[in-house]
Amino acid sequence: MANSDKLYPRTGDTQTVYLKNVISRPNIEVGDFTMYNDFVNDPKDFERNNVLYQYPINNDRLIIGKYCSIACGAKFLFNSANHTMTSLSTYPFPLFFEEWGLEKKNVTNAWDNKGDIVVGSDVWIGYEAVILAGVTIGDGAIIGTRAVVTKDVPPYTIVGGIPAKPIRKRFDDEMISHLLALKWWDWAEERIAQNINLIQSGNI
Template sequence: MPIAPDKTKLYPNENIKTVCYIKNLPAKPNVEIGDYTYYSDNKNPPENFYECIQHHYEFLGDKLIIGKFCAVAEGVTFIMNGANHRMDGITTYPFNIFGGGWEKAAPAVEQLPFKGDTVVGNDVWIGQKVTIMPGVKIGDGAIIAANATVTKNVEPYAIVGGNPARLIKKRFSDEMIELLLKLQWWNWDEQKIFNNLALLVSGNDIVTVKKLLVN
């Protein structure tokens, strides 16, 4: 009896071609994806996930890092640091990219706004048509509501939505969140996950989490 889908397959369920494990796409520089994280797209082949990452230029060095067991819905856009314009002058217009003599205004890399890596934690659910801005950090267990624009960091196990995205509520109490961050179930081996599936999908109380912590 199998205890887990094959995490090395692009399509974990051959009967569902709208969902793929992102990690099994061809490698892309400065993109790191955790095990079991999937992209779902009902309109386009899900293997086109990399089209969701925009303005990502290798020479800038910024990374998109997504943890394990994340769910990424169709229409999500990760805007990376290459989209930024210089903002310390009279104008933000990028004269240099058009040439014709204007290239003399090319800014040095250090003159461009740079927000760092974009990091999505583990067990994060990102809804349809979400936009995530450069350098945002999204904590473990967070939920991003559909159509949200995420402009600042999201705390673990928070639910955010809107444009710009704001806190709607925390999924659990502070004590529960602290315990879940210690639990880190996404780092368990496949057998332990299989043995505790019922609790993982329905357990939502402190007693259950404490029990899992000692098992």
């Protein structure tokens, strides 16, 4: 039976991990069976190499659902990367509070806080895609290779480009509604195993 507590789900493959098993930061949550593949860096270094500018002072979270597929080099850029655009300058003066005699407690004024990054279940994030702070990606969505996702992505929608724009829906609206109600990713592993052929054939 499938076991999401394994680090490496494929015998002899150290480039692919079940992602939840390499996460240590409390502000990152990853669901069962979500996998990450990295043929450039050690996939165990996902937090350091792929989750960027996520500083504890912001309390921003990365939440990724179950059964997601994340390709090599996908990046999640958090709020500290967003230099403020509400002042006359984008220079992060509050970050250098000692240099300018500012209050340390106001350091987060250096950037705009756009919120958490939330990825639904059964999402495929393509090679070197970039997801920006504040974005929610719906269940079943597909993020194209090297897309830069600046806005929310509806469920079961394929997006691509810079900035990412919808290319098409994977299914018609009726089918999407059925799938969102079905939530097969919340089934017991035994039930999924019994229905893999139907899931793979697209037979709702």
